[in-house]
Amino acid sequence: MKRKFKAAKPVVASKNQTKFSRVTAFIVAVENYRMNALPVVDYAHADAEAFAEWVSTVYTDLADAPPTVTLLKDSDASLAALQSDLAYAIQTLQPEELFIFYYAGHGFHGAGGNRLSAYDTNRVNIAGTSLMMRDDLLEPLQASACQQALIFVDACAENFKGVVKSRDVISNLEADEVDEFLNENWYLGVFLSCSPGEKSFPSTDLKHGIWTHFLLEALNGRAPDALTRDRWLTDIGLRDYLRKEVPHYITYETTLKATQRPQAILNASGSFKIHHVKEEATEPLDxxxxxxxxxxxxxxxxxxxxxxxxxxxxxxxxxxxxxxxxxxxxxxxxxxxxxxxxxxxxxxxxxxxxxxxxxxxxxxxxxxxxxxxxxxxxxxxxxxxxxxxxxxxxxxxxxxxxxxxxxxxxxxxxxxxxxxxxxxxxxxxxxxxxxxxxxxxxxxxxxxxxxxxxxxxxxxxxxxxxxxxxxxxxxxxxxxxxxxxxxxxxxxxxxxxxxxxxxxxxxxxxxxxxxxxxx
Known part of the structure; x- marks a missing residue:
């Protein structure tokens, strides 16, 4: 018997979380493409809006100022806008600042590296009309003053078919590219919704991408299995939780004959903490x-x-x-x-x-x-x-x-x-x-x-x-x-x-x- 999930209020982080000088979040959702150049990405808007809500809720008291959240959807997420706004956001990052990047849409590997589609990505010239993760995100981050970054990408890729209800375009996003940017001077956590050769699926029951749904469950403190005993969400805890829950949901709660195994590329001197989740006071029923x-x-x-x-x-x-x-x-x-x-x-x-x-x-x-x-x-x-x-x-x-x-x-x-x-x-x-x-x-x-x-x-x-x-x-x-x-x-x-x-x-x-x- 399948149970439908419903939206729940996010859990506020505890005050014993380490504070940042600032928190900057750059969130992109491309659900509908110009002139229908690429297939619709079901629930990309819902994914990005829920993620933005999490950032705004959890990090409000964990920095000297409210978090700066840039949310670009569809026509606001043209390639020129993405490149310009992302470059400015990264250039202004400070050493004690936390940078968070989230993307929901189509992604692929080709023409020099991993790429994410923009609103005006052209299916005839995808390589020339999409955001390149190396040039536009990873290298600028490495050159910036920022030493703490989290990247979440709900996209995947295989051969472009145009009718598949998944978040894919051409070929596989490759984790090896990200490894080049890992060093001991900063922590970088990159969480990808699936492994090479797989698709990232949405769910009509969840009204989200399946991976993003479980990501939000963990980030909002609604997944005890992802937390340490003292209720910290760490990079390892999040990685292991997503690896377990996403394939389990697809196997037992959908009719999909496919696999989706999330992957994470992590680097730090040790396992790093994402945030602390306050234990909710339970309200007994009447x-x-x-x-x-x-x-x-x-x-x-x-x-x-x-x-x-x-x-x-x-x-x-x-x-x-x-x-x-x-x-x-x-x-x-x-x-x-x-x-x-x-x-x-x-x-x-x-x-x-x-x-x-x-x-x-x-x-x-x-x-x-x-x-x-x-x-x-x-x-x-x-x-x-x-x-x-x-x-x-x-x-x-x-x-x-x-x-x-x-x-x-x-x-x-x-x-x-x-x-x-x-x-x-x-x-x-x-x-x-x-x-x-x-x-x-x-x-x-x-x-x-x-x-x-x-x-x-x-x-x-x-x-x-x-x-x-x-x-x-x-x-x-x-x-x-x-x-x-x-x-x-x-x-x-x-x-x-x-x-x-x-x-x-x-x-x-x-x-x-x-x-x-x-x-």
């Missing part, structure tokens, strides 16, 4: 949620992956395979056979990681598996996986993963974080009964919504009542006897941590939730 009594029986994290049966590797029209049109035992068994190798391989990965990560794990971990169904379990957790036909769509397969923690798991938290693979995006509370009827629950949720804000919905056909408050959604399903909880952008233990801060009306103690009020 206490009346705890008055909805759940006679809970089990609690677990869950992640569901679905896709077209036709897309599976073993599906073959040559063998006269047909897509099922209804739910039945034969189709369920067939889906398990088609998914058997993939599921078995993944479960083995969980098993091997668990043995390695847990203290004395070889003696504590066991695995059971049989044709698309299996689990890995120990004294502190059970990881289960079930493959089959999607009960909501007979033409799709489903892979359902669940993870239940047992008493004492906190002592092995680091190991559990290593075991999990950021594909569990909801928390499920199963209950034997509710004290309220469906109608009473609807009234209760609507009262909470009126008192605390948020949005309430109900559907008597499915027996579901949902309540959304800020980034958190609660869905009570009376027919299934389940409460499902999502928190925007959070997965695995970070999701569990967030839910544990909410006092729910459970009646039985669980190692995965805050204890009942009367415990």
């Amino acid at each position: 206490a009346s949620l705890s008055s909805i009594k759940l006679h809970n029986t089990s609690v677990y994290l869950e992640g569901v992956e679905t896709g077209a049966i036709r897309s599976l590797e073993g599906f073959s029209t040559a063998k006269k395979h047909r897509v099922p049109t209804d739910l039945n035992d034969a189709a369920e068994l067939w889906c398990r056979r088609l998914l058997d190798e993939q599921v078995a391989e993944y479960l083995q990965h969980i098993y091997d990681t668990s043995k390695r990560a847990l203290t004395n794990g070889r003696r504590r971990v066991r695995k059971e598996y049989d044709l698309g169904i299996g689990d890995v379990h120990s004294d502190i957790f059970r990881y289960s996986i079930v493959a089959g036909q999607n009960p909501d769509d007979p033409a799709e397969f489903e892979i359902r993963r669940t993870f239940e923690l047992r008493e004492g798991w906190e002592a092995e938290r680091d190991a559990i974080e290593e075991i999990l693979d950021r594909n569990l995006d909801s928390l499920i509370i199963s209950f034997s009964r509710l004290d309220e009827s469906f109608e009473e629950l609807v009234d209760r949720i609507e009262d909470i919504s009126e008192a605390s804000g948020g949005h309430a919905e109900d559907d008597s056909r499915t027996g579901s009542v949902s309540y959304s408050h800020d980034d958190t959604t609660f869905n009570f399903n009376i027919k299934k006897n389940q409460l499902e909880i999502w928190v925007r952008g959070m997965k695995d233990l970070e999701l569990l941590d967030q839910v544990q801060q909410i006092q729910l009306g459970i009646t039985n103690k669980s190692p995965m939730l805050a204890p009942p009020l009367d415990a």
Whole structure:
């Protein structure tokens, strides 16, 4: 089940961040080209505007003056304007100043180096009508007084086709060119959205370039995995986070049959700090949620992956395979056979990681598996996986993963974080009964919504009542006897941590939730 992301407020940096004399940001987005010379770059404007907002928000208190932000879009980003304005911005940089460059558009390598397209780039003479990174950005930066620079480029390149929904033009942006400008006298971090030979894709769900979406999540402090324990975002943390999240999203949340592996070219005497993220004060939901009594029986994290049966590797029209049109035992068994190798391989990965990560794990971990169904379990957790036909769509397969923690798991938290693979995006509370009827629950949720804000919905056909408050959604399903909880952008233990801060009306103690009020 895919979850759509929504915009969230940026997190303000902490005051213990080192101050700069000035912060200068040069931001370029070319979404539409003059005379449609090049294909449209979907969401380039949204990318650049969100990036500009981050700079303005985070660095307002981290310099002697508000940050200087130059944002050029489309017709303002002609080649002459880019060259002139960028040259002036770099020439005036000071030694203690931070320079940030961001670009969203088409990029390529050719005619002497890496190039970025301008509004008036001509497809007949691309090399002569585009911005050259070496001449217009890297060499001027090296010659300037600036010693601290961050460069972010959401562009890529392969052979120009004109109809591909990606940010590419001709051939590969090459990292080797950037390496020439790395030395011990300054730090330079260059973050590129993909590796040579790959495309940089947008997402209609995210309303951003996929790479830029996750870049903004990290920069705004909404990606705990990218931060150090004391909440610093470093060059290494950002690099590793993007390398993990972008390919994962493309594999599990899109239908793209492609890879996009971000790369980073970094230089400093050691890992350098980008900025410090203040820990947000969490605002607990209205206490009346705890008055909805759940006679809970089990609690677990869950992640569901679905896709077209036709897309599976073993599906073959040559063998006269047909897509099922209804739910039945034969189709369920067939889906398990088609998914058997993939599921078995993944479960083995969980098993091997668990043995390695847990203290004395070889003696504590066991695995059971049989044709698309299996689990890995120990004294502190059970990881289960079930493959089959999607009960909501007979033409799709489903892979359902669940993870239940047992008493004492906190002592092995680091190991559990290593075991999990950021594909569990909801928390499920199963209950034997509710004290309220469906109608009473609807009234209760609507009262909470009126008192605390948020949005309430109900559907008597499915027996579901949902309540959304800020980034958190609660869905009570009376027919299934389940409460499902999502928190925007959070997965695995970070999701569990967030839910544990909410006092729910459970009646039985669980190692995965805050204890009942009367415990």
